[in-house]
Amino acid sequence: MIGDIxxxxxxxxxxxxxxxxxxxxxxxxxxxxxxxxxxxxxxxAVIYLVCRPLExxxxxxxxxxxxxxxxxxxxxxxxxxGVLPLLFFVLFTPLSAWFDGLLRDAGYVPRTIDQWVPAxxxxxxxxxxxxxxxxxxxEYWRHRLQHGLNWWWALHSLHHDQRQMTLWSDNRNHVxxxxxxxxxMGAVAxxxxxxxxxxxxxxxxxxxxxxxxxxxxxxxxxxFGDRILVSPRFHREHHAIAFRxxxxxxxxxxxxxxxxxxxLFGTARFDGRFAATGVEGRTTPEAIGRGxxxxxxxxxxxxxxxxxxxxxxxxxxxxxxxxxx
Amino acid sequence: xxxxxxxxxxxxxxxxxxxxxxxxAGLAIVLNxxxxxxxxxDTDTYKEIGKKPVGREPHHLMLTPxxxxxxxxxxxxxxxxxxxxxTGDVIKRLDQxxxxxxxxxxxxxxxxxxxxxxxxxxxxxxxxxxxxRKLTLVHRIPIKTMPxxxxxxxxxxxxxxxxQDAGSAAAIDIVDGxxxxxxxxxxxxxxxxxxxxxxxxxxxxxxxxxxxVVDTKDGKVLDKIVTGKGTHQLYEDKGRxxxxxxxxxxxxxxxxxxxxxxVTRVYKVGPGPDCMEIFRxxxxxxxxxxxxxxxxxxxxxxxKVIKKIPVGRSPHGIHxxxxxxxxxx
Numbered sequence: 001m002i003g004d005i006x007x008x009x010x011x012x013x014x015x016x017x018x019x020x021x022x023x024x025x026x027x028x029x030x031x032x033x034x035x036x037x038x039x040x041x042x043x044x045a046v047i048y049l050v051c052r053p054l055e056x057x058x059x060x061x062x063x064x065x066x067x068x069x070x071x072x073x074x075x076x077x078x079x080x081x082g083v084l085p086l087l088f089f090v091l092f093t094p095l096s097a098w099f100d101g102l103l104r105d106a107g108y109v110p111r112t113i114d115q116w117v118p119a120x121x122x123x124x125x126x127x128x129x130x131x132x133x134x135x136x137x138x139e140y141w142r143h144r145l146q147h148g149l150n151w152w153w154a155l156h157s158l159h160h161d162q163r164q165m166t167l168w169s170d171n172r173n174h175v176x177x178x179x180x181x182x183x184x185m186g187a188v189a190x191x192x193x194x195x196x197x198x199x200x201x202x203x204x205x206x207x208x209x210x211x212x213x214x215x216x217x218x219x220x221x222x223x224f225g226d227r228i229l230v231s232p233r234f235h236r237e238h239h240a241i242a243f244r245x246x247x248x249x250x251x252x253x254x255x256x257x258x259x260x261x262x263x264l265f266g267t268a269r270f271d272g273r274f275a276a277t278g279v280e281g282r283t284t285p286e287a288i289g290r291g292x293x294x295x296x297x298x299x300x301x302x303x304x305x306x307x308x309x310x311x312x313x314x315x316x317x318x319x320x321x322x323x324x325x
Numbered sequence: 326x327x328x329x330x331x332x333x334x335x336x337x338x339x340x341x342x343x344x345x346x347x348x349x350a351g352l353a354i355v356l357n358x359x360x361x362x363x364x365x366x367d368t369d370t371y372k373e374i375g376k377k378p379v380g381r382e383p384h385h386l387m388l389t390p391x392x393x394x395x396x397x398x399x400x401x402x403x404x405x406x407x408x409x410x411x412t413g414d415v416i417k418r419l420d421q422x423x424x425x426x427x428x429x430x431x432x433x434x435x436x437x438x439x440x441x442x443x444x445x446x447x448x449x450x451x452x453x454x455x456x457x458r459k460l461t462l463v464h465r466i467p468i469k470t471m472p473x474x475x476x477x478x479x480x481x482x483x484x485x486x487x488x489q490d491a492g493s494a495a496a497i498d499i500v501d502g503x504x505x506x507x508x509x510x511x512x513x514x515x516x517x518x519x520x521x522x523x524x525x526x527x528x529x530x531x532x533x534x535x536x537x538v539v540d541t542k543d544g545k546v547l548d549k550i551v552t553g554k555g556t557h558q559l560y561e562d563k564g565r566x567x568x569x570x571x572x573x574x575x576x577x578x579x580x581x582x583x584x585x586x587x588v589t590r591v592y593k594v595g596p597g598p599d600c601m602e603i604f605r606x607x608x609x610x611x612x613x614x615x616x617x618x619x620x621x622x623x624x625x626x627x628x629k630v631i632k633k634i635p636v637g638r639s640p641h642g643i644h645x646x647x648x649x650x651x652x653x654x
Contacts, residue, residue, distance in 0.1 A: 003638075007616045011576075011596050015616075019555060019574050024513035024532045025471055025490040027555075027573070031616060031639060032359070193381075 002038065010034045033082055039200045040080040047211040051167035058218040060236070060274045065164040067290070072168035074292050079171040079178065080207065088182045113192050124198075131194050131202055132257060138188040139206075140261040142181065143254040152177075154306035158299040161288045163278040165239060169214040170207070174299040209257050214239075218274055226270060227259050233274060234259060240275035353602075354413055354644045355613060355620055356383040356397060357637025363397065364636040365413045366620065368604065368645060371632040377413065379406055385427050385600070385642040389455055390434040395644055398425030400443060407458050410646045417458045423448060423465075427474055430455075431481035436463075436499050438484050440472040447472050447486055449499055464502030468495060476519040476526065478541070485526055485541065487514040494528055494544055508544025510537045516558040518568060520583070527586075529556040529570065536570060538586065550586050552579040560601040560610075569610060571598040578612065578623065592628050595621045602645045613640040 010031055018030050063069065078084050113120060113130060120127045146156035155174040162169050173181070189199060212219075213235035220226055220233035230253075238253035252269035255261045262268035282288050289295035351368030356379070363383060365375040380399030387396055388410065395410040405425055407417040424441035430452060431438070437452040437460055446467045450460040471489035478484070483505065484497050492514055495507040512532025519526055525547070526539040535556055538548040553572025560569045567589065568581040578598055580590040597615035604611055609631075610623040620640060622632035 003618050007596050007618070010616050015555075015574055015597075019532070022512055022532055024555065024573075027531075028358075028615075028639070035638075 002042070006035055006038050009038065033086055035200065036082040036085065039204060040082055043080055043204050043207050044076065047167060047208060050208070051212055051215045051217070054212075054217040054219055055167060055215050060216050060218050060232075061164075061276075063164065063166070063216070068162065068164045068288075069166050069168060071292055071295070072162065072166065072172050075171040075173065076168050078292075079173075084175060084178055085182060088179055128198060128201070131189075131192065131198065132205060134192050135185060135188055135194075135202060135206070136255060136257040137261060138184065139256045140254050140265075142184050143256070144251070144267075146177070147251050147254070151303060151306040152180075154302040155299055157279050157282075157302070158289075158295055160239060160277070160279050161282055161295070162239075163276070163283075163288075165214055165216060165236070165277045167211045167215040170210040174296060174303070176300070176303065206256060213256075220272075223270075227263065227268075230255055230257055230259055233272070234270070236274055236277065237269050237271055239277035240273075352411060352413060352646045353611065353620065354386065354395065354408070354410070354646070355636050355640045356386060356642040357639065358382050358384050358400075358641040359639030360637045361399075361402075362637050363408075363413070364620075364640070366634055366636070371622065371634050373634060373636055375413065376637060377415070379415075380404055380418075383642070385425075386644050387428055387430075388644070390430050390452075391456065393456075394458070396428060397642075398422070398428045398439065400424050400426040400441075405460075410644065419458065419460065422450075422460070427472075429475045429477060429484075431477050431484070431499060432479055433481040435481060438475055438477075438499065440475055440486055442471050442473050442489065445469050445472065447484070447497060449502060464499075466497060466502050466504065468497075468504060468507075473514075474516045476517045478519065479523055485517060485519065487517050487528060489513055489515060489531075492532070494526065494539060496541065496544070506544050508539075508546075510539060510544070510546060511535075515556075518559040518561060527559060527568065527581075529559060531555055531557050531573065534572070534575075536581070548586070550581060550588065552581065552588060553577040553591070558599055558601065560603070562603050562607060564603075564607045569601055571601065571612065573597050573599070573615070578610070590628070592623055594623060594630060595619065595633065599641055600643050602643050604645050611643060611645060613643050615639050615641065 014030055014034050015027065018024060018027055113127065146152045155177045158174045159172050162172055194202065209230060213230045213232055215232050217232050219231060221229060221231045226234050234253055252267050253262055254267055259268055289298045353366035353368050355364045355366060357364060361378060361381055361383065362376050363379050364373050366372065367374045379397055380402035382401040383397050383399050385398050389396060394416060395408040397406040397408055399406065403423050405419040405422045406415055408415055422439065424444045425439040426442040427440035429438055435452060437450040437455065439448045441448060446465055448462060449464040451463050452460060468488065470491045472486045473489040474487045476485045482499060484499055485494060486497060487494050492512045493507055493509045494514060496505040498505055510528050511530035514528050515531045516529040517526050524541055526541055527536045528539055530537050534554045535549040535551045537546050538550065539545065540547055552570045553575035555572050555574030556570060557573045558571045562569060566583050568583055570579045570581055572579065576594055576596055576598065578592045578594050579588050582589055595614035596617040599613045599615050601610055601612040608625060610625055612621060614621050618636060618638055618640065620634045620636055620643065621630050624631045
């Protein structure tokens with residue numbers, strides 16, 4: 001069914017456009033991106049149909065800032081419909097090919113999970129779960145570094161700026177942060193041998209859970225469930241870490257899918273609260289930035305200042321380097 | 326005496342049939358380039374009977390010169406996989422074959438050549454140990470950009486290659502590893518075919534609607550044959566003296582006379598036709614429909630698509646056993 005829609009879209013719209021633009025050498029890449037965009041539409045529809053009723057049913061806080069939410073919608077569309085990933089693909093494909101050629105010439109061929117354990121070739125669900133676990137583990141450590149390194153926190157704090165967190169807030173990131181995530185996830189996926197056909201399903205899983213975990217919904221999965229899968233309550237606790245005046249900051253709840261990693265590495269916090277979110281000291285729309293472009297600009301400025309701080313300036317501007325991360 | 330001869334012949338046929346039966350079940354192997362697998366199709370029932378993981382981005386496949394093994398090139402996996410063409414079972418994996426997007430043996434079987442579309446180079450391997458499933462790299466020839474399809478001269482000395490993104494073609498001296506000439510042909514060139522006399526190449530111009538007729542001496546374009554928008558791949562039907570030429574945008578397959586270079590018939594087919602094979606004594610043309618995730622079967626007499634066989638994502642290379650003589654290139 002999805003394949004038929006994809007083929008129709010590609011034949012009717014994409015391929016004629018590519019032909020007229022004189023880009024037929026890249027027609028197979030265009031086919032891949034048609035799939036990405038279609039999955040993005042499906043993903044957004046599913047997320048909206050699942051999360052929006054939950055937000056309406058049990059909101060944590062009133063939807064007071066419509067403009068901030070609309071900006072987050074733009075972030076989501078740019079990311080999940082493939083606009084930003086396409087840009088990264090165009091920029092990094094030659095670099096990736098060069099690096100790949102270099103590795104092969106040096107005699108290095110990374111082994112994939114199914115090469116290590118051939119029996120997994122016939123167990124797609126188990127393989128899928130292993131891929132999700134490994135990618136989530138990698139994401140856990142990337143996230144810890146985002147909070148632990150000053151320059152990275154300068155970028156990532158844009159994500160934490162949102163004081164009106166909703167299902168649309170997951171993709172609220174600086175483009176440089178998106179680049180690092182794409183490279184990180186792409187490299188790990190390649191190293192463990194994730195098949196191209198499986199990758200969109202993994203992206204769909206991450207997208208679903210992460211959108212839900214950002215939802216403005218008073219939802220938890222219970223004492224046991226909150227330890228199995230990241231819930232809105234679990235992740236809201238993470239977003240509260242940068243915004244808790246008068247309380248010691250503590251880095252916690254970094255996992256995207258499985259709280260297991262936080263429990264293993266001592267960063268899990270199950271307080272049972274639905275706390276306020278944001279970054280301490282950034283309370284006005286001017287400090288946070290109005291609209292996508294301004295937020296990107298402010299984030300880039302913070303990033304440069306973190307890399308080259310003025311004499312006597314606080315390197316941890318835009319929040320702080322958190323304990324334990 | 327005559328009865329005895331007939332009985333002996335019948336017995337021989339029976340024995341031959343019994344021995345050959347398991348391997349002659351009719352197997353098509355199709356590379357699903359978009360999901361790193363290959364599909365096995367029962368050619369009698371026209372149904373997919375299995376799917377196996379193979380490696381990253383398998384695009385093309387071909388028989389070894391002794392027809393014992395089927396070679397699958399994993400372009401992103403940078404390896405070659407040896408497969409039993411009768412059963413579809415993997416025999417061996419040969420690592421360190423960089424980006425074998427397109428592959429081919431010289432007519433004298435001495436050299437194995439790959440076009441590395443992603444890495445912009447053509448690699449030449451010594452193929453004398455191919456019987457032991459081994460290859461030795463001899464030349465690595467950088468060439469820009471996107472080398473995609475190969476055709477070999479009868480003297481086994483030269484290989485012609487299309488350069489997809491550069492819109493040009495080149496001739497390479499296989500023994501010396503040197504580029505002899507490189508010339509512009511048209512936008513986004515793809516498949517090519519060398520005329521039996523060796524004087525002309527027909528090159529598919531995918532960014533346009535035709536085959537370019539090219540002089541093999543210097544790459545000069547002599548003429549063009551209009552076949553359809555997105556002209557992409559060629560396959561020779563020696564029995565009929567025809568070339569079948571796919572057009573990806575128009576979704577057609579044109580039949581071109583190999584002597585007169587005239588289009589004799591145009592078939593309307595499924596989305597994104599690509600690699601082809603003739604089957605059942607030339608009655609059927611099997612081809613991969615890239616955008617529709619299927620293999621389609623065209624009845625060449627009636628001109629009708631008689632079967633649509635669902636396979637994996639972006640099916641590319643196809644090989645048919647036992648009737649098929651060569652893998653689609």
